[in-house]
Amino acid sequence: MNRKDTTRPVHLIVNPHSGHGGKRHALGELRSVMSDAGLDVVEYITKSAEDATRRAREVAPHARAVMVWGGDGTVNDVVNGMISSPTPILAYPAGTENLLAKELQIPSDPRRIVETLLNSPTRQCDVGVVNGHNFMLIIGVGFDGEVVRRLSAVRTGHISYLSYFWPIWRTFWEHDFPKMRIVADGREIFNDFGMAFVGNISRYAVGLRICRDAVFDDGLLDLVVFSCRRQSALVLHAAWTLLRRHPLKGDVIYKQFKNLQIECDRPVSSQVDGDVGPDTPLDISLAPGKIKLIIPPRRPSPWAVWPWKGNPSQ
Numbered sequence: 001m002n003r004k005d006t007t008r009p010v011h012l013i014v015n016p017h018s019g020h021g022g023k024r025h026a027l028g029e030l031r032s033v034m035s036d037a038g039l040d041v042v043e044y045i046t047k048s049a050e051d052a053t054r055r056a057r058e059v060a061p062h063a064r065a066v067m068v069w070g071g072d073g074t075v076n077d078v079v080n081g082m083i084s085s086p087t088p089i090l091a092y093p094a095g096t097e098n099l100l101a102k103e104l105q106i107p108s109d110p111r112r113i114v115e116t117l118l119n120s121p122t123r124q125c126d127v128g129v130v131n132g133h134n135f136m137l138i139i140g141v142g143f144d145g146e147v148v149r150r151l152s153a154v155r156t157g158h159i160s161y162l163s164y165f166w167p168i169w170r171t172f173w174e175h176d177f178p179k180m181r182i183v184a185d186g187r188e189i190f191n192d193f194g195m196a197f198v199g200n201i202s203r204y205a206v207g208l209r210i211c212r213d214a215v216f217d218d219g220l221l222d223l224v225v226f227s228c229r230r231q232s233a234l235v236l237h238a239a240w241t242l243l244r245r246h247p248l249k250g251d252v253i254y255k256q257f258k259n260l261q262i263e264c265d266r267p268v269s270s271q272v273d274g275d276v277g278p279d280t281p282l283d284i285s286l287a288p289g290k291i292k293l294i295i296p297p298r299r300p301s302p303w304a305v306w307p308w309k310g311n312p313s314q
């Protein structure tokens with residue numbers, strides 16, 4: 001395994017736009033902890049998303065491991081350069097959300113993450129594919145895509161939670177819910193007004209778990225469709241989602257699948273892992289086990305024993 005081969009360096013790919021506040025300081029500490037551990041580290045500061053992908057592709061065959069300093073977008077860029085590579089990736093949670101790092105319970109403390117780098121096991125994880133592009137986390141179609149499109153139009157530099165306020169507020173009042181036709185594994189399962197999410201992991205922004213039962217290495221993607229025509233229905237859906245009871249609602253579809261097509265009555269915006277995605281129609285599939293990640297042993301989750309955890313196949 002590459003990671004045990006100490007003749008190879010650990011490549012650290014750094015997004016210079018990630019890590020505001022205390023996390024900036026953590027990068028310096030991470031460098032010194034890695035040096036103290038006697039690791040041979042080659043650091044690279046990325047210039048763009050494409051640059052991160054290209055760098056990852058170049059160094060993967062020669063690396064003991066690739067460590068990413070950045071948010072979910074940077075992790076995605078690196079993943080895109082390392083599909084089917086035997087070299088493992090470890091994501092340092094240096095962005096705003098860090099959904100993947102949270103899902104995998106990756107620590108942000110530099111000492112603990114270096115311990116993870118050296119000692120934690122690796123897992124082959126699934127990668128989602130939408131219209132030919134890879135994704136690791138979650139896609140939103142409709143309302144969600146519109147929010148991210150509006151945010152991206154006004155974005156300058158670092159994004160905080162506050163950056164989302166006006167795009168969400170305006171989208172909430174102005175959004176016209178599209179009519180969607182959704183075909184999962186060859187069968188039409190929805191043909192109505194609404195919004196849809198497809199997840200490889202359970203976490204969504206601000207702690208919501210829309211694709212509540214999604215697991216990143218089960219060979220399936222999770223689909224959630226909220227039937228919705230009016231803003232008032234959206235508020236109710238949001239409340240049930242906060243309580244993680246939305247799969248039990250009559251007007252919500254929760255289904256696991258391998259292939260999915262979404263068409264709308266007009267081109268509709270999507271977001272892919274928090275960035276602007278392609279407009280509909282979307283063709284979504286799964287590439288099982290295509291990426292190797294370093295993942296600390298799981299701590300038991302209190303959610304696992306929630307009494308109302310439903311059956312996602314229903």
Ligand SMILES: [Mg+2]
Nearest residue numbers: 215216218220
């Ligand atoms: Mg899955």
